[in-house]
Amino acid sequence: MQTPLTRLLGIRAPILVGPMTAVSEENLVVAAAEAGIVAGLPPHNYESVDAFAAALGRIRARTSGPFAVNLIVNRANVRLPRQLEAALDAKTPIFVASLGDPEEVIRRAHAANAKVICDVSTLAHGERAVRAGADALNAVVAGAGGHAGHITAFALVPSLVDRVKVPVVCAGGVADGRGLAAALMLGASGVQMGTRFIACNECEAARGWKDAIVRATPDDLVLTERLSGVMGSYLKTAELSRMGTAMPLPLALLMRSKRTRGLTQKAMLVLASRKMSEIRKGERALWSAGQSAGLVHDTLPLATIVERVMRECHDVLAKAETLTR
Numbered sequence: 001m002q003t004p005l006t007r008l009l010g011i012r013a014p015i016l017v018g019p020m021t022a023v024s025e026e027n028l029v030v031a032a033a034e035a036g037i038v039a040g041l042p043p044h045n046y047e048s049v050d051a052f053a054a055a056l057g058r059i060r061a062r063t064s065g066p067f068a069v070n071l072i073v074n075r076a077n078v079r080l081p082r083q084l085e086a087a088l089d090a091k092t093p094i095f096v097a098s099l100g101d102p103e104e105v106i107r108r109a110h111a112a113n114a115k116v117i118c119d120v121s122t123l124a125h126g127e128r129a130v131r132a133g134a135d136a137l138n139a140v141v142a143g144a145g146g147h148a149g150h151i152t153a154f155a156l157v158p159s160l161v162d163r164v165k166v167p168v169v170c171a172g173g174v175a176d177g178r179g180l181a182a183a184l185m186l187g188a189s190g191v192q193m194g195t196r197f198i199a200c201n202e203c204e205a206a207r208g209w210k211d212a213i214v215r216a217t218p219d220d221l222v223l224t225e226r227l228s229g230v231m232g233s234y235l236k237t238a239e240l241s242r243m244g245t246a247m248p249l250p251l252a253l254l255m256r257s258k259r260t261r262g263l264t265q266k267a268m269l270v271l272a273s274r275k276m277s278e279i280r281k282g283e284r285a286l287w288s289a290g291q292s293a294g295l296v297h298d299t300l301p302l303a304t305i306v307e308r309v310m311r312e313c314h315d316v317l318a319k320a321e322t323l324t325r
């Protein structure tokens, strides 16, 4: 299936594997490239920029397919300049810019002939990213895994499609071919899926995390700022219930004031990143996932997931045609 997104990125199916904190590693990125799609690698999953650069080198050695690097482009990411240099040195073909002003990354990436997809959760943010030169937009919608958006796919995707000329990707809520077909009907050129790919054989997330996704219904997800200071979607595990999803009063007060909110979020993000290796190993069940977890019923090889989603999507689109005849 070819869409403006597949043509832009040189991929065989309009599916991106979303970059995932504490989850995405080399095996997932290589498996995606070999399956004809593309996965994002977050440098913040590595202890140092050197370790991230070494990972990029190994990915390059294992596949000739495309890969993406996810850069957090806000001021809290003090490693951004070095991460960008490492990614450019590795001739990264695609960047995914999240959580801030992408201008510098777009300028540098374009100078190196790379493409930049910007994560956006509002129309204004999307229009700003396009003015800055974004090649495509990830519409981060309500119900997505990670730091979910607050606008539904039904509203955000077509609104962006009406306003911008670059491909729009529906990021969130999609785990099967029905979701992909629906996103295409809304005018998206593809989908970015995270949760579905946690439950794939090549993903190195802890077994408990994968099993919790396979068991989950959409009722088993909760939105909270408690873990990172930014609203995120998490599986309701026993550990999260013990910790509680409401902000403790002192933190809630600091988050409420405009003056202290930014600094508090920064501190919470730093504390959250310190728990990352325990979360990754499954020692702490503080696991993000999107509402699409309710649609994931098995752990499969990545290529099988891609084939199945594409087959389902074609079937749903053919069925829709007969329904309206």
Ligand SMILES: Cc1cc2nc3c(=O)[nH]c(=O)nc-3n(C[C@H](O)[C@H](O)[C@H](O)COP(=O)(O)O)c2cc1C
Residues within 6 Å of the ligand: 017, 018, 019, 020, 021, 022, 023, 042, 070, 096, 098, 119, 143, 144, 145, 146, 147, 171, 172, 173, 174, 192, 193, 194, 195, 196, 287, 288, 289, 290, 291, 292, 293
């Ligand atoms: C565990 C987890 C961690 C995530 N971390 C990041 C991240 O570091 N950077 C980013 O741009 N998106 C991140 N996301 C969002 C995903 O890239 C993707 O857009 C999202 O998972 C799509 O929604 P879905 O989970 O319903 O498929 C994360 C998602 C999950 C589930």
